Amino acid sequence: MKITDIRFGMLRVPLKTPFKTALRTVDTVEDIVVTVHTDTGHIGYGEAPATAVITGDTHGSIVEAIRKFISPRLIGQEIANLNRITGLIQGAIEKNSSAKAAVEIAVYDLWGQLYGAPLYKMLGGGDPVITTDLTISVDYIEKMVADSIAAVDRGFESLKIKVGKDIGVDIERVKAIYAAVEGRALLRLDANQGWTAKQAVYALQTLEDAGVRLELVEQPVKAQDLDGMKYVTDRVHTPIMADESVFGPAEVIDLIRMRAADIINIKLMKTGGLSKAIQIADICAMYGVECMIGCMIETSISVAAAVHLAVAKSNVITKVDLDGPSLCAFNPVDGGVIFNESEITVTDAPGLGIREIRGLEPLHA
Numbered sequence: 001m002k003i004t005d006i007r008f009g010m011l012r013v014p015l016k017t018p019f020k021t022a023l024r025t026v027d028t029v030e031d032i033v034v035t036v037h038t039d040t041g042h043i044g045y046g047e048a049p050a051t052a053v054i055t056g057d058t059h060g061s062i063v064e065a066i067r068k069f070i071s072p073r074l075i076g077q078e079i080a081n082l083n084r085i086t087g088l089i090q091g092a093i094e095k096n097s098s099a100k101a102a103v104e105i106a107v108y109d110l111w112g113q114l115y116g117a118p119l120y121k122m123l124g125g126g127d128p129v130i131t132t133d134l135t136i137s138v139d140y141i142e143k144m145v146a147d148s149i150a151a152v153d154r155g156f157e158s159l160k161i162k163v164g165k166d167i168g169v170d171i172e173r174v175k176a177i178y179a180a181v182e183g184r185a186l187l188r189l190d191a192n193q194g195w196t197a198k199q200a201v202y203a204l205q206t207l208e209d210a211g212v213r214l215e216l217v218e219q220p221v222k223a224q225d226l227d228g229m230k231y232v233t234d235r236v237h238t239p240i241m242a243d244e245s246v247f248g249p250a251e252v253i254d255l256i257r258m259r260a261a262d263i264i265n266i267k268l269m270k271t272g273g274l275s276k277a278i279q280i281a282d283i284c285a286m287y288g289v290e291c292m293i294g295c296m297i298e299t300s301i302s303v304a305a306a307v308h309l310a311v312a313k314s315n316v317i318t319k320v321d322l323d324g325p326s327l328c329a330f331n332p333v334d335g336g337v338i339f340n341e342s343e344i345t346v347t348d349a350p351g352l353g354i355r356e357i358r359g360l361e362p363l364h365a
Contacts, residue, residue, distance in 0.1 A: 001079040001114050005037040006071040006103070008063055009360040011047070013299055014329045017147075020137035022164030022194035023053045026297050029328060032062045033301060033360055036106040038079065042113050045354045046106035047302035048098040048269065054244055054296070055269055057098035063363060065092075065099035074103070079110045086275040097247060097272040104273025105305040105352075112351030119305070120346055123278070123312035128346035130310055132320045133158035133188060135327065138165055141176050148177045148185070156342045158186045158215065160321055164194020171203055178212045188321075190218040193244055197221050197228035204236040216263055216292075216319075219243040230260035241265050241292060248272070249279045256287050265292045266317065268306055277309055285316040292319035300325040304337040304352045307344050320344070332358045 200220035223244035241263035335355035
């Protein structure tokens with residue numbers, strides 16, 4: 001099975017409600033879909049969102065990076081030579097992690113198809129059912145409380161609460177939500193780099209003193225501020241998770257050596273795809289550090305790849321934040337992973353199991 005062509009499309013899917021964080025507001029998924037074609041007629045599917053405020057990738061840069069730098073290296077390559085292909089992708093261009101991820105996901109999809117097995121089995125097997133949290137966007141307090149109660153009523157047992165806009169209001173937001181859902185759901189906070197280290201310590205100590213028990217707090221400080229992250233981690237009981245601070249294995253090693261975070265968040269759009277995500281999971285497993293698997297604003301194409309990885313690496317990926325498809329107004333994918341509210345189920349279809357993507361707009365050279 002050889003790669004013969006790489007093509008692009010634009011996929012637009014409205015969200016059920018706007019997605020609001022300390023960094024941005026999004027109301028529609030607008031992702032680049034990559035299809036990798038082969039001489040056997042098999043097609044691999046990948047996807048990349050333009051998350052410029054986090055990864056630096058835009059729609060234009062994703063297409064350009066693949067078209068001019070990655071694609072020329074891959075034409076004619078044998079899918080069976082997976083490690084060679086991922087090396088070519090990662091070495092084709094600096095940064096551009098989302099572009100690399102989209103192509104890697106499609107290649108791993110084809111690798112599973114080549115051997116007639118679902119990707120999670122190719123990566124080591126596991127229980128093909130996992131459970132995700134649901135994100136509660138930052139908003140006025142009453143709205144966030146209502147959204148949280150509605151999510152719990154839908155069966156979600158973990159909620160990721162977006163904060164980081166205003167430290168005083170953030171504390172009141174969390175207290176109100178905790179009071180509303182205590183005993184029914186675990187709360188994860190995500191400040192999206194919105195606090196300083198001292199603000200984070202103040203907020204978390206205040207919440208702890210008030211009896212609020214949080215499962216974790218994600219990226220309280222700026223991505224580059226590893227000293228600030230360690231400052232927070234050393235001074236609060238609540239587990240601290242690194243997200244934007246971690247793109248690849250090197251940053252993970254630094255964080256573990258510094259003891260700057262308790263948990264590592266793996267996202268394929270930051271790692272550049274599955275190959276480095278697997279390395280991160282293996283490093284964390286060696287050091288006994290838990291991982292969460294997360295996503296950007298993505299549909300069930302690229303999130304499916306994250307699901308397969310989570311199933312195969314459940315020994316270290318103990319927390320799942322793959323609610324992108326649940327936030328979408330509809331699922332444009334025929335086949336693939338099954339998303340049913342908090343429950344995510346992997347089928348035994350080869351690769352990612354995707355048969356067709358509806359509403360894909362071709363992007364021509």
